[in-house]
Amino acid sequence: MQFALLISVLVALLLSAFLLLTHVQSFFTIKTQEILQTSALTNQQIFKSLPERITTKDTIVTTEGDKQQKLFTNYHGAWTKVFSQIETHHQKIKKTALIGSTFDQKSPNLYLANTNSPLVIVGDTRLEGNSYLPKQGVKAGNISGNYYQGSSLYYGRVIESEATLPKVDQQWISYLERLSNGSLLNEEHSISLKKELKHTFYKQGQNISSPSTIILGDEDIAGNITIQSAIQIIVHSTAKLEGVILIAPSIIIKDNVKGNLQAIATKKITVGKGCYLSYPSALILFDQNKIKNTTEGTTSQNKEPDFTISKNTLIEGSVVYLKKQKDTQNRIKTHLKTELGTEIIGEVYCEGNIDFQGIVRGSVYTRQFIANQSGSIYLNHIYNGKILNNPIPNYAGLPFINSKNSVAKWLY
Template sequence: MKIVYKIKAQAMQFALLISVIIAILLSTFLLLTHVQSFFRIKSKEIIEASDIANNQIFGSLLATTVSKDTTNSSIDTKTIKLATNYHGAWTKTFSEVAVKESKIRKIAFTGAALDLKTPNLYLANKNAPLVVVGNTRLEGNSYLPEQGIKAGNISGNYYQGSSLYYGSVIESKATIPELDNQWISYIESIIKGGYIDEALTIPIAKEVKNSFYDTAKIIYTNESIVLGNEKISGNVVIQSSSKITITSTSQLTDVVVIAPIIIVEDYVKGRFQLIASKKIEIGKNCYLSYPSSAILLDKKNISKSNTGNTSQNRNPDFSIDKNTVIQGSIVYLKNKSATKNRIKTNLNIAIGTEIIGEIYCQGNIEFMGTIKGSLYTQQFIANQSGSVYLNHLYNGKILVNPIPKYAGLPFKNVKKNIATWLY
């Protein structure tokens, strides 16, 4: 009897164990089904929110102005934010979609898009023809004065091309196309210290990183700054009220550098934006990757007595030396209060230099490099053999932009493209 009872007890225990195992398996299956359903719904919400965030940024590309205000709206259970503001040469566009406790955020630099009418060369109509000399080459859309284009020579160097231009010629207007006044006001503001906020100011350090989703970090001093072994990246502004020098040992990525005088020494590599009010010098063999920019908003006080000084005229306000490559925008904005000087070199781009993007000059440019994109200028100038040649383009090459979806300077009333997604 004891044996039979023991066997029955063991059988009951086994049956109970099986029941428990089955219950656990059923519970696990139900939990797994619930978890899968939860994550499926959650994933669908996140994907949908991500699409909305992206579409907000793509939709903002159609706007021809920058609002500077954050717009808020709601769709079903989603809270949506969109903010646009200038950041150097580009517009920074921020999009956020909140779904319950989750947030999807996207941020990008945007700029003016190219179209079929985008100039490769735009020379203001000053009632004088463009004279091409040496190995000059013009491709794409050339907007030229009514007097057109002709071949010439400088000290026995004649034009070498088989055609005066390789593309189309359209008559230009008296001034080059205007940049957005709102953007120029922004550049003026930050030169005067618009970024400076004591609450956000930090000391310079060997390494500084800051996401574009966070408030900008500001490194500011009244003294001159020499950037040597520092590694600085992200949403960081470096500003001096006197001078900043960038050396080849520095590592700058996506930062904005602001000072009256900015010197970029030879062999510097990085991706950054320069904004100055008196002088910019970029040395030899530098490489600034896209999207980089260098902007000189000329605020120098120039007396009338200097207008006849030959050495002063040939000493450029903004210069880029030999064999440097810059992917982005080069901008010279004139000093409106200064006395006009027809023979002053405002922007000098040396032989062997390559710009992939845009050059915008409200004054006189001496151009002997290569631009793959667009060059806008009031007047060309060539300082050769002790003489000054007006509206002469000597050995300069203006070629078609190889980037079809390039995003560039904020011209008035234009659609935009995405320059780069930020982090």
């Protein structure tokens, strides 16, 4: 009798355990589905914001039944940062991403402003994809006995360009101007520079600011952090930077720096040899110098570039030179120089003159090319420069107006 009672109790316990396990499994299945659905809704909210790409000063909150949605967008260097949150059934999912303009079949690989002067290509130059050129077109030339080596002048198609470059978003220009004018230098919530700093993109950004030069040597800094100096920032190869924004009048990136960063300067950017800046990185020189009435001669102002990228450096992202005051008179000043052996996967946007000798896998937009060779200056010449198709299929870059947008990177 006791044995039968024991068996009955054991059977009852097993049945109860089985029912409890079934209930728990069902509960977790439902919760998992809720999390997956909420996560999908969070992604959808970001994707729905792509066509407009507007920045909001405040978080937009909407409520539908038991579902609350939050959306916040603002500029983050060369890209737009979107924060999305969905809360439903006591589940809260947050996502944040960088978005930028995408390319289509008509997007330029080369856009040279129409200054009524043909493009002259020399040496191992190669042009692929869509080349937007002045009505005078492109022709082969030579520099010091070095002739164009290609079998065709271009490998793609040629379209007539306009007198001005494709426009980027004016709100983005205003954002860059505020940053470069020191809008973060007097922030009340600035933090001190430490050897190691990590900060998630799901929270409000942290700022490090100084009225003097900032030298980044053995620091390990990652996340939603902006570093601004009123004078200069110097980055050494021993520094580890991931997702950081640097702002200063002058920024020097020493040889062999590796990382992921965005640099915004107003006077000078120098990138050393053997550097690797992974996607999405950006180097932006927003030149606010007043135009001086100098004669076009051999002055140091005309000879020394404002923005230099040295050989054997690879940059994945955007390289940008902007001028606050448009100057069409100083035709021989080199504003941006990419040395032979440099490679940029992404886009180069230059509102001045570029001495282009490296490789760009993506797009080049410029007012004028310039070649400084053998002691002479050649206008609208490309010497050994290559503009090739972008190998990144869904590349998202600078905020051009009237452009489609895509996610460049999901943040953490």
